[in-house]
Amino acid sequence: MFDHYGKLLFIDLETTGVNPATDVITEIGIVEVSATGVERWSTLVNPERPLPLPVQRLTGISDAMVRHAPAFADVAPELLRRLEGALLIAHNARFDYGFLRHAFRRLGMTFRAETLCTVKLSRRLFPAEPKHNLDAIIARHGLHAAERHRALADADLLWQYWRKLERAVPAEAMHEAVRALLQKPALPAHLDADLLDDVPDGPGIYLFYGEHDVPLYIGRSSQLRARVMAHFASSRQSYKDAQLARQLRRIDWQETAGELGAALLEARLAHMLQPVHNLALLQDAQFCAWQLQPSPQGGLEPRLVCADDDDFDPDDGLYGLFQSPRKAQAALRGLAERDGLCPVLLGLEPGREAPPLPFTERSLHHCPACAGQGEQHGHGERLRAALRGMRLQPWPHAGAVAVIEAGTDGRQDIHVFDNWRHLGTARDEGGIWSLLEDAPARPAFDPETYRILSRVFAEGRFKVRPLTRSRAVRRQRGGTAQLAC
Structure with missing residues (x-):
């Protein structure tokens, strides 16, 4: 079933962090398997910024090692040549694929490829096993780990794993598992077939638009890409999803640090944009x-x-x-x-x-x-x-508060509330100041926000920081407004 791919390319990247939009690649390792044999290729990449200490400790890659390495722009032509026509096989493939796409995009280049995730492959072939991280796979299948958390060594582990599977798993079962993982949902005719490659995996909201950019539907998820794909999975498509698919012309999305930010943003945009398929719910409610x-x-x-x-x-x-x-x-x-x-x-x-x-x-x-x-x-x-x-809960604070939500990718959203009203979400101290001082009027009471925030206070999962307007002092430090609380 792999004949139509020019080659199988087992790839691993080391990076400065986990967010492909803000972090960059520091090392690339490739094991290229084709009809002509097996070829290995790797290179360090100068990130053009200091490496975080936790990354240096994990990978063993230091600032000195990458200081004179080529920049990504210098290795991009050779890398693109190797990637062309290949099936990319990686552990947590969306991670590596996302970093590659962002790196090429910064150079004004578009990169797309078919990817196969060995985490998902392991789960499908061995559903009874509790763990599917690379260390668990190494132990379970007796792989030889020359060096961990270096790109070429980890790419070679994936090639070892593939050869183990070819010997241990019946060919029909292996092909069926790979075929299922490579299968993509059929998108509506008016959408670009490669659109789903752009939808991020993390939390946020998504918006469906129809003709003349009329908002059709807004939804939220902790896994945006999986949720959007579910709308088009024909085996599970509901009547509403079928209607949406016929009317759909464009998809947009907005990432958040976590599920709280997604829920707040969905509530605000639903009232602001009044999407057609959310409207019935909004109109029926007269709280x-x-x-x-x-x-x-x-x-x-x-x-x-x-x-x-x-x-x-x-x-x-x-x-x-x-x-x-x-x-x-x-x-x-x-x-x-x-x-x-x-x-x-x-x-x-x-x-x-x-x-x-x-x-x-x-x-x-x-x-x-x-x-x-x-x-x-x-x-x-x-x-x-x-x-x-x-009885509805009285506001449990003396004034406004900031609820701090930290994402797994290092992003931080600061949600500002006063008397159960969501004043907005900031990314830094200056943004908090703007929300507290520059808001034109107090927002209307929103029952959904009240319910969301009631759960936040009851569960105690987030850091809540009091913000006292009367004690707010605006200071200029390097041009950034600071809020003293």
Whole structure:
């Protein structure tokens, strides 16, 4: 099945970090297998920046070793010649492929190739095994590791592994596993067949656009590429996915440091862009909550407050967060039945002497609270007690806070909130200052943001940093605004 490839090219890269958009290649190692034999090729690459100490410790590559090495621009022609027409085989192939594509792109060159990931191949051939990293594969298959974390040595390990598989795995099973991994989903006709190569693997949001650039759909995922591909997997395609595929003309995406940033960005853009296929969900929701206020009779009565009101504030004693007034009333009616509350005083039924809903006085066919016999206050307190478990959390901080989210690729997003409102996301101190001081107005209360942030505070997975506006001092240090908190 490999006859149509000119060669198999086992490749490994060493890099300055894990983000192909900001980090660069420091070493390339290739084992090239073709009809003419096996050829090995490697080179150090001058990153034109200091190597991080953790990278030097891991790889053994020092600044002195790469100082006089060729830059990537100098090795690009030879590398491209070797890559041309090959099936690239790498461990965590998306990592190496991403670095190659970004490196060529910086030179104004487009590079595309078919790739095969040996991590995925190992998982498919040996699903019962718990680990599939290179060290586990070395131990499991008895590979000879001359040197670890150097490009050519690791590429040679992959070639050893391939030869072990050819001897240990039946040819039909091997071919079927490789065929399944190389198979790509059929993209809609209007999209570039190579588009999926550009979609990143990490967290973020994606946007589908139709004719005239009309937003069709927004989604989020911790694995963008896999999620976008799932929309076009014919065996699992839903009716909505089929509709989207017919209408789709363009895909865009935005990376985030993690899932929190993706969720916040999705919520903001969904309201801003109103994508057609998200719109039904947005329009169906008319979020509201109950608020207790004094009644003319001296007790307490519930008032429905809409979440899109300018003064909607959980600090004002709000209960429940319902998708519609109808659902809010249904919940209140359920409390009345459970706790023996008067549906007339709750505003659920017109005033009459003997409301027919079950409550403690029902057997007497008479409600003292309805009859004005001094029971309104007691009824109001029972209502407050019944609602207590539904109360929205007051803002738990003295002022604005920054929630710091660090990604696995070294990216850091700083999400700024005040009173459950998301003011925006910054990348540095100057960005925090801008969000705190330059925002034109306080954003409207967003129920989805409230739910997201409630989970953040409850789980305690992120560092939360108080930001006090009155103590904010803008300093210029090398032209960068600093925030003193």
